[in-house]
Amino acid sequence: MKPPSPISPDLLDKYLRNECNDQEKEQVEAWYATLRNKTDYIDSLPEQEQQQLQNETFFNIQSQLEVDKKHVVSAFSLNWAWAAGIAASIGLLLGIYITYREADYQLLSSLQTSSVFTRSKEKERIATIQFVNHELRPVVRRLPDSSSVLMRTGASITYPQKFDPDKRLATFSGEGFFDVRKDKSRPFFIQSGEVKIKVLGTSFNVKAVAARKVFQISVVTGRVQVSAPDRQQNEQQVILKPQQQAFFETDSKRLIASLMPVQSRKEIYEPTTIVFSETPLDQVVEKLQKRFNIQIRLATPKLASCRVSADFEQQSLPFIMEMLCTALDATYTMSDKTVVIDGQPCD
Template structure:
């Protein structure tokens, strides 16, 4: 008699320790029905066990991500049989802790192992948002004082980044090379998506807001056990540094968007003061002009699915002006139009 089929969502919940007692009992009953030796890893050297474990989780995650992109379905028994050995590795060992050297190095530690000439360090020392491009075509719109470190050339199987401050990431999709960002003790893992990270060094709460795609956030918890949440669009994760508490929630709908959320807007010979009013109405910002005379400058532009930083860059280029940003306050500086 073959064991019952198990859904990929239930397997994922079990791996993330998010099952109810009834669901946990169901999954463990399925494990118990499988034939084979589950403790053979006890006899392997630690290094070999860790290597097998890392490969195991890559395979599990790949299958779960593939299932996530398709309509909900039950796993076929042939696939489950192939995955059984991988799942049993989890039972024989423990859940991967990305913050513990006995399992694997953190993103920051892996970057520190590289020679200095193999790394790129960038800090936004300007008072505006700077769009910084990464080797794989991804980009990050960095607020003032944000800092990023990454290899000059990403590796063949992963893309590792250390980041602090606030920035909006737009990641190029590459299933063969997961993109991982470490901010303090928080690790963000994606394949191809866009999201905003708020992780200033002195801040007590780190925040991740997802705009598109799926994001996995992992943080340390109590007793060296990691916490993990999976975020979809319009969801956010909050990590309290002091208590090491990680929560996820739906981003509340609001009348005005955050600066990283894209909008479509058209201006036809529109004076700058009218443009400012529309941008303030659309985004959660306050905009002022250093010289009232530039308010009469007119602009014609069609912005299709653009976040506020992109709109500001194009406006300032057109007007030969510049802007600075502090929190949600923006100041545009320029000379009057002829």
């Protein structure tokens, strides 16, 4: 059986790009209507040739989609007339003709396979991890590049399972102390509301609690770049060095940098060196209260007689508390600037 007369590939390509005028559209659709009436063309072929024809058609559809991805459209938004045009153009280029139903089935199968594959790769690329500290004490969270963040209760962080080759980006809210691993080829960025922090390798504390309407960044080591928009959406930027801090007021949109005030007590995240040798716990508590800006209470008064021997070198208060409680088989909670230690009395 003689197949229908072919149509210009240029016209088909124009039709697929939705660039045809009304007359050209009618011409293409009328041509395709003749294909739909030739339902006995494939049936007239031997079964082996039918299977071979179908396999070749499916292969070429996949090849066409892979070579020219910009023509791939969602299978769920594809209308039947458009599907018919795509199937017809591919059939013409191959020198074969297939029925309307077979074309739609093959095309939708390949498009759905491509769509699932694309979504899978996209999901893999942007897969993220979100962690919220629900504990009543600070918790250390390790990041994919071995950087870490000591997160206060209620703090939240979101980051990819794997950082990009050219940058490291995390979204953070609450209060946390970041210890960022140095990597000059991949700057580390933290987004907290409208505030963006850029570091190469340093340690600093972030207070980004939305309810307080003032975000604070305090640098312990290294250099930090802080930026935020003003009321006209112009970028404000400050560079912080050790013992400097920045404040961003969410209402006024002001970004201010200043020196950290000199104080005899350290913040809980600041490292310190302190040694205990068979020291009763009540004396340990007294020294820690003097060293840090914190109040410590013993839930079980008899814990006071427990003795502690430890050498803490350049450690933060949460780390010291973890080690103390491990040695005493006790637990601790922290609310704002109050720490409560709970456990059984020592024998």
